[in-house]
Amino acid sequence: xxxxxxxxxxxxxxxxxxxxxxxxxxxxxxxxxxxxxxxxxxxxxxxxxxxxxxxxxxxxxxxxxxxxxxxxxxxxxxxxxxxxxxxxxxxxxxxxxxxxxxxxxxx
Amino acid sequence: xxxxxxxxxxxxxxxxxxxxxxxxxxxxxxxxxxxxxxxxxxxxxxxxxxxxxxxxxxxxxxxxxxxxxxxxxxxxxxxxxxxxxxxxxxxxxxxxxxxxxxxxxxxxxxxxxxxxxxxx
Numbered sequence: 001x002x003x004x005x006x007x008x009x010x011x012x013x014x015x016x017x018x019x020x021x022x023x024x025x026x027x028x029x030x031x032x033x034x035x036x037x038x039x040x041x042x043x044x045x046x047x048x049x050x051x052x053x054x055x056x057x058x059x060x061x062x063x064x065x066x067x068x069x070x071x072x073x074x075x076x077x078x079x080x081x082x083x084x085x086x087x088x089x090x091x092x093x094x095x096x097x098x099x100x101x102x103x104x105x106x107x
Numbered sequence: 108x109x110x111x112x113x114x115x116x117x118x119x120x121x122x123x124x125x126x127x128x129x130x131x132x133x134x135x136x137x138x139x140x141x142x143x144x145x146x147x148x149x150x151x152x153x154x155x156x157x158x159x160x161x162x163x164x165x166x167x168x169x170x171x172x173x174x175x176x177x178x179x180x181x182x183x184x185x186x187x188x189x190x191x192x193x194x195x196x197x198x199x200x201x202x203x204x205x206x207x208x209x210x211x212x213x214x215x216x217x218x219x220x221x222x223x224x225x226x227x
Contacts, residue, residue, distance in 0.1 A: 001169075031212050031213075033211075033212075033213035033214070035152075035214070037152075042202060042217040042218065042220055043152065043202070043204075043217055044217070045211070045213050045214060045215050048211040048212060048215070049211065049212060052211070054211070054215070086151065086152055088152075088213070088214070090212075094168070094169075095154060095157075095166060095168060096154040096157075096206070096214075097154065098144075098152040098154065099151075100151055101151040101152070
């Protein structure tokens with residue numbers, strides 16, 4: 001089955017930049033989405049089609065891709081950005097797949 | 108604005124079944140692609156399966172084939188997920204989400220989640 005791998009956790013200081021990586025086999029051939037999930041809440045779409053941002057999402061959230069690794073970058077990180085982040089892609093053998101998730105701590 | 112409203116929390120015995128509903132409002136239900144995603148306590152997101160109400164056919168993750176049934180009722184704009192032969196490790200929050208096919212190609216709208224607890 002298809003798998004997407006993320007670092008389990010990372011920390012960043014307020015105002016600094018956080019970069020969360022997501023890797024998978026032939027990920028370069030697939031669209032990647034990113035979701036933010038705060039404790040006790042439903043996931044929220046923050047990036048779709050690798051680099052696009054829904055209108056309600058702040059500009060400090062950006063997506064990029066290089067080869068088989070997709071990256072979510074949060075610039076000027078704020079305390080409110082502390083959350084779990086998941087990447088997601090579609091694979092012909094497994095259908096919709098979520099990454100293992102990254103817990104972002106802002107401290 | 109599209110919203111997905113799910114049914115309330117459930118407590119079930121092992122071996123029983125649970126059915127969770129997801130009612131859509133503010134959009135054209137037949138054009139939706141509703142998926143079910145679950146999240147066990149302290150764990151990540153797991154896609155279970157989905158349905159496009161317009162076509163009525165569901166697609167399940169291999170892990171859930173034979174134990175999960177996903178249906179949709181266009182007359183009430185409601186999707187359902189039924190999970191049978193419940194086990195303790197089915198305890199999780201179950202979300203419905205709309206996958207915007209041909210638009211964002213992502214899960215753009217999520218329900219608030221339904222907690223299902225399997226306990227004896």
